[in-house]
């Protein structure tokens with residue numbers, strides 16, 4: 001028997017299933033690969049990568065582009081292997097025996113990162129509509145004496161959102177660090193990055209994995225006050241990013257206008273699916289500003305099994321009591337969405 005560190009045994013694992021489906025709408029990825037024009041430029045760029053050198057040029061080129069886009073200094077930006085790495089490191093930077101407050105239900109990894117950082121995770125419960133009561137959240141953050149408060153906006157897996165004014169209310173009312181996870185912001189459009197100048201406790205995390213279809217390259221970033229970024233930067237390994245992914249993301253970011261039509265298509269599809277699903281009295285569908293919809297119905301388990309039998313993969317939260325009877329369905333292409341809808345319709349009709 002090997003002796004592992006204390007509590008590793010009890011640490012939960014990420015319960016996402018990475019399996020291939022005919023229709024894979026379980027992980028909020030982009031259903032489309034990169035636009036062909038972008039792929040061509042990426043391959044051209046990759047042929048110039050200095051494989052023999054540690055990544056530097058590629059790292060700073062992307063940082064400078066992002067800094068320019070948000071009119072911030074390059075020192076305010078850190079890149080990560082997906083925003084997952086960014087979030088993990090922020091938890092390390094503020095955790096270590098201290099408290100970290102995050103809403104429940106939200107991104108399931110917050111709890112795991114808190115444990116990994118040896119922090120005490122403090123759960124803030126969303127209301128029955130999965131909305132976050134801003135005043136109560138502020139009170140809980142203050143009363144707990146936490147070092148870090150985390151909010152995912154718009155929220156995964158519920159789809160609901162806070163306005164920039166609500167985010168500002170929180171940033172201005174709490175004294176501790178405030179991480180805003182904007183993984184789905186492109187499907188909402190109301191970023192709070194502009195508040196970073198005014199509130200040095202605010203840290204905004206973003207990703208290329210959702211709207212920019214780059215989940216496979218693992219690229220994320222954060223924008224914060226430069227002193228804060230410097231402190232968080234201490235928790236990263238040297239040369240933690242690889243040149244291939246950085247060069248890829250550099251091109252994708254340069255060509256981000258190419259993604260606007262597909263983001264608009266996805267938003268339109270989300271609204272179309274929402275309207276159609278809303279008509280079923282047997283299920284509840286939550287309004288969403290993301291690239292997925294959350295539905296709740298008493299027979300969620302059976303519906304999940306039925307979809308599985310059709311080789312359609314959705315996300316079922318069997319392990320989470322607050323998400324009892326909920327399924328999360330990512331938005332795909334119009335034909336994919338139609339197939340998912342028809343399957344749900346057939347299931348509900350057979351149930352009657």
Ligand SMILES: *Cc1c(COP(=O)(O)O)cnc(C)c1O
Pocket residue numbers: 028081082083084085107152156181183206207208209215218219220
């Ligand atoms: C998908 C997701 C992320 C990060 O994904 P990466 O691929 O690591 O960038 C972060 N937060 C939330 C809430 C997500 O859903």
